Amino acid sequence: MTEALDERTRQRLGGGPSVVSGRITAALIALVVVGGDLPRTMTPDDVRDLVEAMTTAGAAMPWQALVVPTLRIVTTGPARSWGHVDEETRQAAREGYGRLLAKRVRAQRLAEAGPVALTPPERPRAVSGLVEAIDGGCGMCGVASVSWSAAEVEAAGGERSARMSAWELRTVEGSSIGRRWPKLLSIWLCSACADATGWTGSLGPSAVERAWSKATGEEVTLETPTPTTWAALVLRARRAEREEPEPNAASWQHYTRPEPVVEVGTGPVEAR
Numbered sequence: 001m002t003e004a005l006d007e008r009t010r011q012r013l014g015g016g017p018s019v020v021s022g023r024i025t026a027a028l029i030a031l032v033v034v035g036g037d038l039p040r041t042m043t044p045d046d047v048r049d050l051v052e053a054m055t056t057a058g059a060a061m062p063w064q065a066l067v068v069p070t071l072r073i074v075t076t077g078p079a080r081s082w083g084h085v086d087e088e089t090r091q092a093a094r095e096g097y098g099r100l101l102a103k104r105v106r107a108q109r110l111a112e113a114g115p116v117a118l119t120p121p122e123r124p125r126a127v128s129g130l131v132e133a134i135d136g137g138c139g140m141c142g143v144a145s146v147s148w149s150a151a152e153v154e155a156a157g158g159e160r161s162a163r164m165s166a167w168e169l170r171t172v173e174g175s176s177i178g179r180r181w182p183k184l185l186s187i188w189l190c191s192a193c194a195d196a197t198g199w200t201g202s203l204g205p206s207a208v209e210r211a212w213s214k215a216t217g218e219e220v221t222l223e224t225p226t227p228t229t230w231a232a233l234v235l236r237a238r239r240a241e242r243e244e245p246e247p248n249a250a251s252w253q254h255y256t257r258p259e260p261v262v263e264v265g266t267g268p269v270e271a272r
């Protein structure tokens with residue numbers, strides 16, 4: 001085992017060291033009886049899975065478990081190791097081991113699966129006439145999808161709920177995304193841009209600058225113009241009745257910071 005069992009895992013395994021140790025021992029006994037094996041390295045989660053799958057059956061297996069409760073006088077032991085374990089207990093251990101293997105296979109499959117591209121979810125309801133919807137990508141950075149690992153998607157309860165967690169729906173004024181617009185806007189924000197709006201959740205030039213700076217690693221200075229949001233480009237296209245821009249494959253792909261204006265020197269010309 002490569003990692004020490006942390007406090008949380010020990011609590012989940014039943015608390016004190018002797019209880020945890022007893023449960024792990026019982027699980028290992030069940031593993032021996034069904035001829036199972038352990039992975040070469042085990043995380044605390046693997047230990048917990050092993051205990052959950054095998055301990056109940058394993059606790060009933062030691063020979064003393066037959067003797068102690070009834071205090072029967074047993075004169076001879078079984079002819080071979082673990083020969084006294086009845087079929088019902090063995091079957092319970094085999095079923096536990098089957099669950100354990102299935103879990104390992106699933107974990108392996110998830111580890112090998114590529115990342116999942118999560119696009120914004122379907123709108124929970126249609127917007128009212130006072131609000132205009134912008135769909136397809138993040139209203140700020142314009143990214144079309146957010147990448148999660150397959151394991152994260154499964155932990156979130158599947159792709160549908162992962163998409164709900166990865167995206168936030170916000171209703172904002174047009175001016176907050178850099179465009180004067182008579183209606184309120186309903187836009188999606190990717191998790192990175194939603195984080196950049198800070199604890200107030202307000203969207204405005206400083207949130208846009210924070211999101212851009214975090215995504216590109218470029219610093220915001222006094223001379224840095226506020227980046228153009230993707231939603232502003234969409235609105236510009238709508239106003240001009242042009243085709244709307246596609247969302248981006250990567251965040252802020254639609255925006256390049258303009259080169260700073262270099263002032264031409266007006267100092268004295270060097271005399272020859």
Ligand SMILES: [Zn+2]
Nearest residue numbers: 138141190193
């Ligand atoms: Zn974004």
